[in-house]
Amino acid sequence: MARWGEGDPRWIVEERPDAVNVNNWHWTEKDASKWSQEKLKELFIGQKISSDLALVKITDVDKLEGEAAINNRKGKLIFFYEWNMTLSWKGRLVGASDDYEGKIQIPNLSEENDLSEVEVLVTLKDSTPEGEVVKDFLHHQGCHNVRDKLGEYVRSLKEEFSKGMILPKKDSEEGKEKDQINCLSSGFSAKVQMNNVAKTASKKSAGGTFDTDTLNMSQTFQCMGEEFYRAMTTTDMISAFTTAPCVVEPKVGGKFELFNKNIYGEFVELVPDKKIVQKWRLKDWPENHFSTVKFVIEQQEDHTLVKITQTGIPKSELEVTKENWGRYYWDSIKRVFGWGYFM
Known part of the structure; x- marks a missing residue:
């Protein structure tokens, strides 16, 4: 029996190899979830955040839950992404030998929130005076670095992954494609x-x-x-x-x-x-x-x-x-x- 949500292929609209989306009239969607997961891991794993006070490295992406997609709506691109992330970090004070570990939680990365509104929550595994200093450093300077990386992800999603979704119109140049991209966000939540x-x-x-x-x-x-x-x-x-x-x-x-x-x-x-x-x-x-x-x-x-x-x-x-x-x-x-x- 064909059931919604069980991957019945009859419900899936596939790309037709023989079709042409003339003047981008047809509404199409491209799943960006897997690409986004790989991109976010690439951006964060190994990232170093340093100053004269402390040196911290992002060691892993422990949790990455959510989805992302791009819709071509009559020649305009609509971006949808929503992620809940947890990163692991390890760091020390400059000149010290003891390492400290903790987590960075990013619970609300989505197109509904400006990057300045995205929460970046820093926790410390074992609280010590020096460890709290490293945590405080991450809370202040590190949050800016994390938001910068999130900004790189969003830009890559809109400029890199979306390439080819808007086909050149008749008598137009392919180079004009970028000018046609219009990022629309819902700005609302639902119940x-x-x-x-x-x-x-x-x-x-x-x-x-x-x-x-x-x-x-x-x-x-x-x-x-x-x-x-x-x-x-x-x-x-x-x-x-x-x-x-x-x-x-x-x-x-x-x-x-x-x-x-x-x-x-x-x-x-x-x-x-x-x-x-x-x-x-x-x-x-x-x-x-x-x-x-x-x-x-x-x-x-x-x-x-x-x-x-x-x-x-x-x-x-x-x-x-x-x-x-x-x-x-x-x-x-x-x-x-x-x-x-x-x-």
Whole structure:
């Protein structure tokens, strides 16, 4: 059964070797996570921080959790990165023979924070008077060196790794590519609320009887209600956050096909900027079985609240469905449109 989040290749939009992204119209995404991990380790491991007072060396990257990606949005690059790092250090006072060890924690490196706002927390393994002096040196001078290295990573991500993502347009020079790069950041945080309502029913299919459940979700977006409505009903915007071609007929009875036809259905009700109701199914669900998805869009003073109810989910698919609304819809919408989340 094709499940969201389990690496089903039918959900993955791959590069087509025979395709040409004419005038950069198609929305593409490039995963920068592995490259970023290698780049950050290269920048930090072996880095020396010294002065007339102390000499410190970064010996290892103990923890490096997070992800990074670049989206080509109609000729503009949108950068997304979020990392939680822990570095090991060893150092001594100049002229002394005793070494001291500790950690440097960087919990919030992301495009949402200016580098000056990135936390650099220094700890000492064994506290001694001389060790505290080394720690204090790192806390003051060392933090600037660490932020400089983080700045090198961000610049490399935007200038080195992103090369080739924006193709030269017809009658334009390849050298103009750099001028087209526009780094967009969301600047927001998010809180996704998902509550599973225990409503169970029995359905019959060609394969027999099965139980169904209902899923309730609510999501806050930093956008206008009409923008979210368009994101769920227009071909360009849906193709953007699903990173795949799609079919969308935004009218009652109109069909939609997403993720290479792995999700499909039809529109049951459309109230512009207010409500969307769909018959919705995953390709490998029991034959001819559709769930019903209802989006209620509530425009607030400074954001939009969307309440989603999905009824008729095969009970065996409930947890996977809940997880992947977040992964393939909400998280992707955040990254592509920059509408963000609230903490």
